[in-house]
Amino acid sequence: MTRTVAVIQARTGSNRLPGKILEALYEDVSLLAYQCRRLRDIPGVDELVIATTEAPDDDAVVELAKAEGIRVFRGSEENVLSRFLLVADATLASTLIRITSDSPFRDPDVIAKCVAEHRAHGAEYTRPADGHLPKGLRAEVVETAVLRQIDEDPATTVRDREHVTIHIREHLDRYRCHVVEFPEALRHPEIDLSVDTPDDLDVVRSVHAELLARGWPVDTLHICRLMEENAVLHSIITDLAS
Template identity: 75%
Template sequence: MTRTVAVIQARTGSNRLPGKVLEPIEGATSLLAYQCRRLRHIPGIDELVIATTENPDDDALVALGEAEGLRVFRGSEHDVLSRFLTVADATLATTLVRITSDSPFRDPAVIEACVAAHRAHGAEYTRPADGHLPKGLRAEVVETAVLRQIADDPATTDRDREHVTLRIRENREAYRIHTVTFPENLHRPEIDLSVDTPADLASARAVLAELNARNWPVDTVHICRLMDEKRGPNASLESLAS
């Protein structure tokens, strides 16, 4: 039996913007709650969960997940790989989708496409092709068995454990990797939609407000279109809040 589980990895610790995932992006809705609601029902995904740390500061994330009706799993703050395997054990996931909590505009359609391609090609690891899509709108799909092999390998470093799929990305010849292509108008790697600073947060709020004002869907196509119309082909997320 195959089972695909999407995992939002989240913690409140951040050097430049502590607690950013609990900051509001629209009304009283936090970045993390907004993301949970967007990604709750994606074709091909059997369950959406949150993986956070055992740090008491992250108790708030457990409460948020429970309020959103999601299961929350806790583990090591720095060994994120072990957190993902804890999720896999508890949910019986054979395939995992890795989602970072600092990208509120993660696109369900992109995730759906990557999961479908992953299955169709019998891949061990799938992601959008390099240079396709803005940063913060991409998706990673990986087989649980591969993560277990990495975790059990004595050569695996702390850096590998922190970044979960780094070992795969830096040793592509060792794995069955598939890359998903997207239309040319979405080839916008210079756009960064992740939230890492107060300026990023202000920009994300501005993007969402502008999309809502136009009654546009919050998706990759319309975000790229908004960037082009507002600031031209070299637009950045930060420029929309200026």
Template identity: 70%
Template sequence: MKRCVAVIQARMGSSRLPGKILEPLHDDVSLLAYQCRRLRHIEGVDELLIATTTARRDNVIADLAQAEGIRVCRGSEHDVLSRFVRAADMSLADTLVRITSDSPFRDPGVIARCVAEHRAHGAEYTRPEAGHLPKGLRAEIVETRVLRQIDSDSATTDREREHVTLRIRENPGAYRCLTVAFPDELHHPEFDLSVDTADELEFVRMIHSSLEARAWPADIGHICALLAEMAQGRQQQQRIAS
């Protein structure tokens, strides 16, 4: 069986909300720590690893990884593609799951489903079908050898290096690409659970506290149910106001 490793790409240098991934989601649990704890055990995934940069300001991410018992790989800040190849070398990964660190609610069940479908179909790149999940709850699965090919290609652009899977997504006919369908009740592309601003940080905190108040687990089904409930409430308020 091929070795599959999930890699969280993480750095402190966000242009819009610096240090956001170490902001608390609840109590003293940061966005990144919460995500690590949720994704520590994913069916079909052999290891969870954090890929950060060699910049001094990212030492705190390496410290968090150590505290959480997760291996860390450090590389270029802007050449994220090379960082993923480095992570694959370190972990002996044949298949990589790409995860960004600014989306705390990523669901291990979604990732497991994508990994299983990826393997079953012999795909080179797999992601959920467009429009089927809220932003921040999706996943990307890619074969390491494909990333190595792109990394070693002298024609690879800086933009492709920064966004890792961009060449695959923009040239799907050149690769064995697969999209995974999810049930209708999860089709909420209008919602965004990634964090890039202070308002979005407050939004995910509110989502967490609302789930806790209902004693609901933070899985994709309950999150989508909560988001749909909130949207319905806003529509009712708008009708009353009009």
């Protein structure tokens, strides 16, 4: 049996904006809750889970996951790779999708396209092509067997374990890798919709409110279209990213 599981790696610890993933995007809906609701039914994905830490502060993440009806797994704060393998063991996942929790606008259609191409090309690691999507809207697909290989390698560093896929990205020649291309309209690498500071939080709130005010869906295409039409918002975002 093969299973594909999407993993949101989430913790409340943050140097510049502690607890950011529990901050409200709108009304009483937090960034993490919004992301969970968007990604719970991704085509081609068997399950969405959250991988958090054993730190007491992350009890709040566990409670959120329960409220959203999503399984949550707790592991090492520093060794994120071990958290992913914990998820793989518990869910019998042969393929994992790595999703960070600091951007609420991950697009299920983008992830589904990455998963479909990953399978079609028999890849071990798949990601969007460089420059083909705004930052904060990307996802990575990786075979569990590759992560086990990295975990068991004596040469694997603390940095490799913290960042999960960085070893693969720095040694692409060692793996069957595939990059997914997206239409020209989505190629806005100057836009960064990840949240790391209070200003970033204000930006994603503004983007969400503006999309709703226009009656547009919150997807990658309409986010990019909004950036093209709203010069002020585009300028604010690119200034923050620079």
